Amino acid sequence: MEITQLRYFLKLAERGNFTRAAEDLLITQPALSRSIAKLEAELGQPVFERHARTVELTDSGKLLLARAEQILTLVDDTVAEITDDGRTxxxxxxxxxxxxxxxxxxxxxxxxxxxxxxxxxxxxxxxxxxxxxxxxxxxxxxxxxxxxxxxxxxxxxxFEEELRLVLPVDHPLSKKKQIVLDDLQPYSFVLLDETHCLSNDIVSFCRQRSLQPVSVERTSQLATVQELVSLGHGVSLVPAMACNLDDSPRRIYRHLAGTQPTRTxxxxxxxxxxxxxxxxxxxxxxxxxxxxxxx
Known part of the structure; x- marks a missing residue:
């Protein structure tokens, strides 16, 4: 069993697909298939169940996964410690x-x-x-x-970072000198999906102040949230750093008055x-x- 085989095995376990794993490893799919087949021959049993487009770990594969992670971590740490010059x-x-x-x-x-x-x-x-x-x-x-x-x-x-309100440029609140959280009560929110902690931060902040944000759309990209707001699908709260690179004339960013939402x-x-x-x-x-x- 070789270190390279274990690295190939871990990548395939991560990606669940020979083509995607081979692309990540910068090798051909046949080369990856041969490496995994050789590994399984050495072990005497399969470590993957093959399906039409995907693979999943067998019980033996799950055991090998845990051991391979430990082995490669030890190898990588040893190499890093030996060659540790602080520059490269x-x-x-x-x-x-x-x-x-x-x-x-x-x-x-x-x-x-x-x-x-x-x-x-x-x-x-x-x-x-x-x-x-x-x-x-x-x-x-x-x-x-x-x-x-x-x-x-x-x-x-x-650092602590403010979350800022993003509105379409023609939104009724855009002319208001100060916007407080209660002003957002009539409006729907566009949020990232539940896997993103930012959405949890926003919902938690609103609920603590007796506002239940109604989510009309959820997406996996912050840029998409901003574009949906521009199109009038709702309002949202976005990290201040996301405002820095946004020069779109179709939306504006405002500070909330009072206690401001933040993330750490x-x-x-x-x-x-x-x-x-x-x-x-x-x-x-x-x-x-x-x-x-x-x-």
Whole structure:
């Protein structure tokens, strides 16, 4: 059994499809099929059940999955520790979709200037999947919004971010000097789907103040929320950082008067895993980075 076989096995288990896994691995599908077949021959039993377009783990495959993750984590940590010069190497960074396109470009540009020989690999996923990856050692750090429901993780607060009201430019509230939460009572909300923590933040904030937001549409992309608002499908609350890159004349952003809705952005890691000097340097850089919000 070879390390490469285990990496191929893990990728196929993650993607559930030979074609997609091969594309991620930058190999051909026949090469991946041969590797998995050789692995199964060595083990004496199948680790995947093949279906028309997908594969799923057998009981043996589930056992191998747990062991393969442990083995590769140990191998990767050993290599990182031996070759740890604090300047070269990779950093596996996870972040949620409502942060990645806004915070990461200036953050990664700044770090590339500081450590040009480093390689930051970005994983953009919802909170639950990122926390699982941190726990399993698949990523080094994650930037996400609190709360973090998982135990045994190290959480460092980075900054508090306002959630701003987004309206169509011709909305009745657009002329109002001050908008309070009660003003939104007659209007429907456009929200991200339930897998995104931002929607939970919005609903929780509204309910604590006796407003029950009625969701007319849900989507998986913040940009789609903004476009649906522009088209008059409802109103929404979006992170301030999402306003920074939006110059559309079809929508406007307003601060809510009174107690403003916010989210807390934090850095999450696994304190029980080896952390290279490069990852520590990146951690310090993230903590000292100042992201400028528009007024």
């Amino acid at each position: 190497g990779r950093i596996r960074l996870g972040t949620i979709p409502t942060i990645a396109p806004y915070l990461l470009p200036p953050l990664l540009r700044g770090f590339a200037t500081k450590c040009p020989q480093s390689n930051v690999i970005v994983y953009e996923e919802v909170t639950e999947k990122l926390l699982q990856r941190v726990l399993h050692g698949e990523i080094d750090l994650a930037i996400l919004a609190l709360p973090v429901p998982k135990q045994y993780l190290h959480v460092e607060t980075l 952005v934090a850095l999450v890691s696994n304190p029980y895993r080896f952390e290279s000097r490069l990852v520590k340097l990146f951690r310090d850089f993230v903590k000292s980075f100042r992201y400028t919000m528009r007024k």
